[in-house]
Amino acid sequence: MNKQTLSAALAAIFASLLLIACSTVQHAAVDEPNASKPVLSCDQSIAEYFKPDDLTTVVFVKQFKQGELLALAGDNPPPYAPRAKHDLCMVKLNVGPGNPGPANATSTSNGIGIEVWLPSNENWNGRIHARGGGGFQGGVAGSPDHVASPFMAAAIADYEGAVSSMTDAGHASVPKNYGIPDSSGDFLMNPDGSINKTLWHDFSVRAIHEQALKTKALTTAFYGRPAAYAYWEGTSTGGRQGFKLAQAHPEDFDGIVANLPAMHWTRFVTAMMYPQLVFQRDLGGKALTIAQQDLVSNAAIHACDLVGGQHLGYIMNPAQCDYDPTLDKAVLCTSDGGYNATPACVTIVQANVFNKIWYGITEDGSVPAPAEDNGWDVPLADRQLWYGLTRGTSLWNAYFTRMLGRPAGVTNPDAPQSLGTDQLALQMEDPTVAGPDFRNASTIERDGWKDLSYEQLAAALKRGEVLDAAFSHINSDNPDLSAFEARGGKLLSWHGLNDEVIPVQGSMQYYDSVVNKMGSLQRVQDFYRLYLVPGAGHESPNGTSNPQANPPIFGKQSMYELLVNWVEHGVAPGRVDMQSPSATPFMRSQPACVYPSKAVYQSGDPNIASSFTCQ
Structure with missing residues (x-):
């Protein structure tokens, strides 16, 4: 692939990621009594006053003004790099203790890097909408020289008005391309070939829990009041992280979107x-x-x-x-x-x-x-x-x-x-x-x-x-979600039947195990719902070998919108009629049904959702 083609391909990826975060559908602002002025300014005063614990250090603070390129000194942003639509405050944190070792060893870590994006006080919608990662994650969330997530957390804060954040999961790595982290797993092995239990723990669960805690604490410190609601959204590794949060730290988020989850990690x-x-x-x-x-x-x-x-x-x-x-x-x-x-x-x-x-x-x-x-x-x-x-x-x-x-x-x-x-x-x-x-x-x-x-x-x-225990239970397949249920949490997930990376049966197996553990399907569906989507791939709208398939799929923000409506208004999601992402070769519609129900053809045009029922 030549440089021009690669640039176009990366532009397409980033445009897709941007759409995920930047839906044109606007949520109503969360009602807040007499919004106060920010307690902290977006400058180095945050480093002086934000000290949630002895392990957390403010690495870098940057005020991005409207129209400013979302990049730092070490970035090499392409022509399609985004510019801020609103004033934004970026805060980079490091949470120790990390993992000591030789300076050139991949297993050596200074700690967990976290990048938080905060809208201006007048633009904040009162929510936290944190994002997960992919693969072995990594990246520059804690680096003062690079922007880690210009198309993810930054875009959510900019377009949606929610506080957002991402983490490097405990292993910093300079991206090969603007915004795309190196996703090698060698950091999980010590120089002598043994298991690096410290960084397995950071990667499996500690980093995302610290991301939740520090995002909440910084939100409260910056705006002078806590967020009304906190949400997690992730796909693939981010989906696994969502389930791990529900299992191990059910208090962290009110609602979780965990799509195409990379659970059963050591198996799949x-x-x-x-x-x-x-x-x-x-x-x-x-x-x-x-x-x-x-x-x-x-x-x-x-x-x-x-x-x-x-x-x-x-x-x-x-x-x-x-x-x-x-x-x-x-x-x-x-x-x-x-x-x-x-x-x-x-x-x-x-x-x-x-x-x-x-x-x-x-x-x-x-x-x-x-x-x-x-x-x-x-x-x-x-x-x-x-x-x-x-x-x-x-x-x-x-x-x-x-x-x-x-x-x-x-x-x-x-x-x-x-x-x-x-x-x-x-x-x-x-x-x-x-x-x-x-x-x-x-x-x-x-x-x-x-x-x-x-x-x-x-x-x-x-x-x-x-x-799995030495890997800090990376499989993230504990079926006991009773604590998440008890705190009123809601969990949504979808998985494509043509996922090219993670077999969809893993999501089905996990859901069945939760039902078996908790005693009844109705009880589980009161807080956790799964959708299976024919034709959809792993973050690709068409996971099939047929380039003309054009299967219907969830819109970029559909699951998050369903989750917000469920958490904040008590409207449980049911059948969702999806549409193809484009009109070429022609537009189709089809229902997504709450598992274990599936779309069953009744009569009429099979390219129209009304021809199907959920059974």
Whole structure:
């Protein structure tokens, strides 16, 4: 990808992030009696007077005036970098004690960096709307030289009028691109290869709890009154963080949006390596080409997307799809009994690789016939160790691979997803199995994952269960939400059926476990609701292999608006009629139903929401 194309791709990403934070729908200001003048000014007086505890230091304060570029001295902002629409105050904090060590070691930390953005007193809507992160997080939230979140927390404060914040989760890293943090997991390993329990704890839970505490304290100090409501919103890692907050610190937030959550961390991240290992063991290290992946994935869609006599271009109900490419002559090469003579044709062995990827990791690399078990059912089948991606998903993650200009999918032929190789190294306590970018002083050897057997990968996944406590319970799958329920908290989540990174069944499994733990579906739905969205991917509006699918999806601010209405006005969300993000190739509407209900076609045009009911 050339520089101009990369710049355009990054611009598209940032524009999307900006829309998430900057909905044109305006919330009514929270009623406040006689709003007082700010107690603190947006200058270095904050460093002198804001001392919530002995571990917290004010690193930097900056007043951004209306029209000023949201950047600091060390940034290299692109032409599309945003300018402030209103006066904003940015405060950067560091919360110790950090983790001592050699100056050049990734495991060495000065503490948790937190960046807080405060609207002017007259523009503040009385709320806190904090944001989560992605991947292994990191970044420059505590750096005086860089702006960490010009398209996230800053945009929320600027356009929405809420106080917002982000954290580096305890490991500072200079972004490779303006606003995008380095997301390597090597900081979680000590220089000698052992587990860095301190930074695992910061990454898992302490950083986000400190973010909540310090954002609240600074809000009260700055405006002279506390926020009326505090909300958390996060996707992927930010979704996992939302669930961890509800589980471990239910008092921190009144409402939580936790989308596409990266819970079950040690399971799903390790399982991301399974497709790449299948390429090594079954195909001699020769990955399926992009053309082959799209051919077979699109064939799966065509076999299973028929609704009301029309092909939708995406699969609404994966449970009913048992497409088996080993039986499809349209994709099999002529040499293997098929009639596909194109370079994208697949052999019987290659076709079965798809079945393995869709089914998910097993102890020995085996897979049942899809007609017997298509890998969808929750809970896990006997031989499954974790779920695979659903049929019709873009396995190589076309959306983000093209956006970022580098491999981003679990089956990308160029390289495995570094999230998976990093976590594999951490669970095996062996940096040699990681990818080349994993930094550790104990050895220079890398890419050892290629030599693992199926049994060794399965053992690594199981070892993650054993190490979860040492990783500060990073799996974030505690089903007991009774304390969050008791304090009146509300929790919303949605997950795309075609998530290219995190199998959607993990969200379903967790929800079912909460119902089992707390005794009844009705009790859980009184404070926690989940939506599943056909066709949607991992932060991508279309997670399928079909670029023309254009499935309906939640609007950028929909979940937050539903949450605010639920928390502040007692209006519990129900069926939500979604629309496609664009009119090309044509606009569709479809209902999102509260899990475990799903959209069921009744009659009429299947491209119109009124043709479906939630059952």
